[in-house]
Amino acid sequence: MLFVRGPVTTNVRPFSHRHAPSPNRFVAFADLTEAELNALGHLGADVVTYSRDKVIRHEGDQPDVFMLHSGWVVSSGSFDDGSRQVVKVHLPGDLMGAPSMGYTAAADTLTALTDVTISRIVPEAIARLFREFPRLAMIMFLLAQEERIILMERLMSVGRRRGAQRLSAFLLHIYDRLCLLDPDWPLSFELPLTLDQIADVLGLHAVHVSRTFSRLEQQGLIHREHKRIDLLNLDELRKQAGFPQRRLLRNAAWLPQPI
Amino acid sequence: MLFVRGPVTTNVRPFSHRHAPSPNRFVAFADLTEAELNALGHLGADVVTYSRDKVIRHEGDQPDVFMLHSGWVVSSGSFDDGSRQVVKVHLPGDLMGAPSMGYTAAADTLTALTDVTISRIVPEAIARLFREFPRLAMIMFLLAQEERIILMERLMSVGRRRGAQRLSAFLLHIYDRLCLLDPDWPLSFELPLTLDQIADVLGLHAVHVSRTFSRLEQQGLIHREHKRIDLLNLDELRKQAGFPQRRLLRNAAWLPQPI
DNA sequence: CGCTGTCTTGAATGAATTCAACCCATGTGG
DNA sequence: CCACATGGGTTGAATTCATTCAAGACAGCG
Numbered sequence: 001m002l003f004v005r006g007p008v009t010t011n012v013r014p015f016s017h018r019h020a021p022s023p024n025r026f027v028a029f030a031d032l033t034e035a036e037l038n039a040l041g042h043l044g045a046d047v048v049t050y051s052r053d054k055v056i057r058h059e060g061d062q063p064d065v066f067m068l069h070s071g072w073v074v075s076s077g078s079f080d081d082g083s084r085q086v087v088k089v090h091l092p093g094d095l096m097g098a099p100s101m102g103y104t105a106a107a108d109t110l111t112a113l114t115d116v117t118i119s120r121i122v123p124e125a126i127a128r129l130f131r132e133f134p135r136l137a138m139i140m141f142l143l144a145q146e147e148r149i150i151l152m153e154r155l156m157s158v159g160r161r162r163g164a165q166r167l168s169a170f171l172l173h174i175y176d177r178l179c180l181l182d183p184d185w186p187l188s189f190e191l192p193l194t195l196d197q198i199a200d201v202l203g204l205h206a207v208h209v210s211r212t213f214s215r216l217e218q219q220g221l222i223h224r225e226h227k228r229i230d231l232l233n234l235d236e237l238r239k240q241a242g243f244p245q246r247r248l249l250r251n252a253a254w255l256p257q258p259i
Numbered sequence: 260m261l262f263v264r265g266p267v268t269t270n271v272r273p274f275s276h277r278h279a280p281s282p283n284r285f286v287a288f289a290d291l292t293e294a295e296l297n298a299l300g301h302l303g304a305d306v307v308t309y310s311r312d313k314v315i316r317h318e319g320d321q322p323d324v325f326m327l328h329s330g331w332v333v334s335s336g337s338f339d340d341g342s343r344q345v346v347k348v349h350l351p352g353d354l355m356g357a358p359s360m361g362y363t364a365a366a367d368t369l370t371a372l373t374d375v376t377i378s379r380i381v382p383e384a385i386a387r388l389f390r391e392f393p394r395l396a397m398i399m400f401l402l403a404q405e406e407r408i409i410l411m412e413r414l415m416s417v418g419r420r421r422g423a424q425r426l427s428a429f430l431l432h433i434y435d436r437l438c439l440l441d442p443d444w445p446l447s448f449e450l451p452l453t454l455d456q457i458a459d460v461l462g463l464h465a466v467h468v469s470r471t472f473s474r475l476e477q478q479g480l481i482h483r484e485h486k487r488i489d490l491l492n493l494d495e496l497r498k499q500a501g502f503p504q505r506r507l508l509r510n511a512a513w514l515p516q517p518i
Numbered sequence: 519c520g521c522t523g524t525c526t527t528g529a530a531t532g533a534a535t536t537c538a539a540c541c542c543a544t545g546t547g548g
Numbered sequence: 549c550c551a552c553a554t555g556g557g558t559t560g561a562a563t564t565c566a567t568t569c570a571a572g573a574c575a576g577c578g
Contacts, residue, residue, distance in 0.1 A: 029361060077415045079501045085415040099408045102288060102401035103505045105410050123513040130397045131515045135389040141389070142361035144403035149366050151357045151410035156336045158418045159462025162565075191475040195525065203418025208566055210526060212471070226575090242338045247363045256383040256390045421533075453556065467534055469558060485543095 024093040024181060029139045030251050033258045036136050039129060043067065044119030056096075056110040056118065062176055063100035064120055071116030072192055075108040076200060086201040087151070087191075089113075091177050095121070098144065107239075113192045134256040146248075153243055158203040161214040161242065166202045169241035171222065175231060176245070188230045283352040283440060288398045289510050292517045295395050298388060302326065303378030315355075315369040315377065317460040322359035322366075323379055327351055330375030331451050334367040335459060344408070345460040348372075348452075350436050354380070357403065372451045393515040405507075412502055419503065422471040425461045428500035430481065434490060435504070447489045 023040050024030060032040070044067045048054055057064060059077060060146065075097075087108060089215040090096050100106040101123060130137040150173070157169045171191075181183045191198075195206040195213075216222050221237050225228040231237060238245075282299050285291060287355050291299070303326045311313055316323060318336060332349040334356075345369060349355050359365040361384060389396040409432070416428045430450075438444045450457075454465040454472075461468065480496055482489040490496060497504075 077411060079415070081377055083419045085418040087411040093305075097452040099411065100406045101404050102508055102511075103408070107505065108411065125510070127393075127513050127515045130389075130400070131396055133394045134393070134396070136384075137393070137396050137400070137466060138386055138389045141400050141403060144400060144407065145358045145360050146362075148403065148406055148410060148496055149362070150338060151414060152358065152367065153408060155346055155410060155414050156338070158414060159344040160338060160342045194523085203414075205567060206524090207526080207568085210393060211566095214526080246366065249361055249363055252361075252382070254386050256386045268550095455556085463555090464535060466536080466558080470534095473558080 002135065023216055025095075025143055026136070026139050028180065028248050028250070030135065030255060030258070032136075033244075035259050036133055039133055039136065043129070044121050044124050048115050049117050049121050050112040051115050052078070052112055054112045056112060056116075056256065057106055059106050059109045061106045061248065063097065063103055063105060065098050065101060065123065065126070066096040066110070066118045066120055068094045068096050069117040069119065072113040073116055073118075074111050074113055074193075074197065074201075077108050085203060086197065087154075088147075089174065089201065091181065095140075095143070099147075101126075120168045133252065133259055135258045138256050149246070156243075163202065163204055163208055164215060165217060165242060166197075166204070166238050167209065167212050168221070168237045169243060170198070170201055171229060171231065172234075172237055172241050172243075187232075188228060190227050192227060193227050270476060275382050280291055280512055284354075285398050287439065287507050287509070289394065289514060289517070290402055291395075294518050295392055296394055298313075298395065302380050302384050302388070306376050306378045308374065308376050309371040311371055313371045315371060315375075316365060318365050318368045320365045322362055322364060323355065324357050324360060324385070325355040325369070326384065327353045327355050328376040328378065331372040332375055333370050333452075333456065333460075335370065336367050338431065342384045343459045344462060345456065346413075347406075348433065348460065350440065352440065354399075354402070358406075360385075360393055372456070392518055394517045397465070397515050404405070406418070415502075416500075422463055422467055423474060424463065424499050426468065426471050426475060426503060427455070427480070427496045428502060429460055430488060430490065431493075431496055431500050431502075446491075446493065447487060449486050449509075450488050 023032060023037055026036075056066065056073065068090050069091050073096060074086045074089060075086050075088040076086045078084045090110075094126045096110055096118070097106065097108075100108065126140070129140070131178060153169070153173075157210075161169065174191065175185075175187075177188060178189055193201070195209045199206045199209045201226060204212070212225060213222075217224055221231075221233045221240070223232055281384060282291060284408060285295075315325065315332065327349050329351050332353075332355060333345045334347040334349060335343050335345045337343045349369075355369055355377070356365065356367075360366065369487055385399070388399070412428070414431075416425045421430065433450065434444075434446075434448060452460070452482060454468050458465045459470045463471070471483075472483060476483055478492075480492045480499070482491055
């Protein structure tokens with residue numbers, strides 16, 4: 001449960017938006033201009049590498065913001081008694097740490113689930129984006145609102161659903177996000193979380209997650225092999241989860257004119 | 260549990276920022292210029308009144324955005340089995356409905372807890388703000404991030420804390436927000452929620468909230484009289500809740516220059 | 519090859535729920 | 549002004565879901 005702290009490698013290779021996943025969340029809201037894509041590409045500083053289980057930044061630290069390049073990261077909060085709650089699983093292309101931007105100290109801890117590459121983003125860079133690219137600013141605002149919806153669903157799930165339903169919702173959420181990264185994503189994925197970590201996502205305990213997984217598998221809803229999850233019955237899983245699939249507004253007429 | 264739907268009165272009195280609480284969340288982040296205050300004052304359209312228990316907008320409806328003028332509102336999501344989870348208690352000055360802005364349909368239901376006055380805000384008005392007032396845009400972004408932190412804390416509370424601790428955290432959260440509205444707020448407030456509604460906030464059931472309230476009272480942490488709550492031991496309540504008091508960055512150096 | 523972290527399964531415990539009865543304040547209509 | 553209906557709150561007892569404790573299995577890695 002204790003994670004070693006600090007960066008591991010520091011490649012000074014410059015951040016290139018061409019291969020970077022950074023705009024993948026943005027383009028869900030609008031077709032970006034070259035200038036906008038370029039501006040997004042220059043947001044981050046040098047790319048840094050962290051290995052699995054390393055803490056990228058701890059709650060209470062300076063509230064830095066990062067772009068996640070590759071790998072998975074969890075954002076979690078903890079209590080004095082040692083219990084933790086994962087509040088967000090970050091996938092490549094995610095802005096991380098933004099919720100704490102307006103505070104004097106970070107509220108959440110960012111921990112690498114896999115080997116990851118990230119780049120730090122200074123707030124001045126975001127502020128410059130807000131001055132020069134009003135449409136990108138608006139999209140960043142919408143992305144923050146989207147994250148609120150995700151948190152609202154998580155809260156609903158943890159507050160009002162049983163273990164099996166929470167687990168279904170979580171697996172589907174991850175699956176849907178992977179599909180967003182790659183439209184051809186199959187009904188299967190590697191979930192690089194231990195049962196303990198999944199329990200911290202769902203507000204349950206590892207033993208119960210284990211039993212719940214077994215039950216889902218036994219019901220024929222999923223299949224497990226090592227860390228790989230196959231979704232065998234998407235419809236039933238969605239029914240269990242209890243959430244509709246939401247559609248984003250793309251290129252809304254009211255968005256500011258692009259630069 | 261069923262709420263009558265629709266607006267009640269429609270005063271066509273124009274929205275005036277002078278008496279409106281609308282900037283109270285904004286000024287927590289920066290001292291605003293006259294031009295900015297004026298722009299915020301012109302955000303909303305006509306003021307509309309809803310009476311207690313009326314549904315302002317239902318999940319699935321068009322994703323409108325509102326400014327809450329006076330009164331309390333809850334934002335909640337519901338499941339097919341009828342269970343509900345309150346995801347946000349809105350106080351005067353809150354922007355409501357923004358999380359659904361980027362979607363084709365509203366994700367949450369807004370229900371008046373008291374008689375309320377609200378004004379609708381068209382997305383074009385927000386987009387115009389983003390074009391013309393980059394600093395206000397940045398602050399709206401930070402406000403959305405602040406809401407994420409609040410949701411993260413709620414998720415941590417519901418996911419990892421027992422009933423008593425959740426209730427303490429909730430009462431403190433409301434108290435802290437009232438203090439933000441009025442720095443001289445006493446250690447006491449009217450909570451216009453039924454036990455059922457509080458249960459929907461905490462992810463518990465009304466009977467258990469009743470028992471938990473009694474226990475907190477018996478422990479001398481609070482005193483109840485009708486809907487009024489007195490906080491008798493703030494320190495112990497905060498210890499129970501398990502969250503630090505977070506400090507906002509005011510007039511951060513990196514904010515865009517004001518217009 | 520054996521350590522360690524992770525996962526599984528069983529049994530006992532506990533927190534919260536469910537069901538139910540009752541109380542109380544409020545408000546309404548006869 | 550009283551009778552009565554209603555919604556909200558309280559309390560008790562039984563049940564259920566999840567936790568805790570514990571032991572064992574398994575895989576991966578040095």
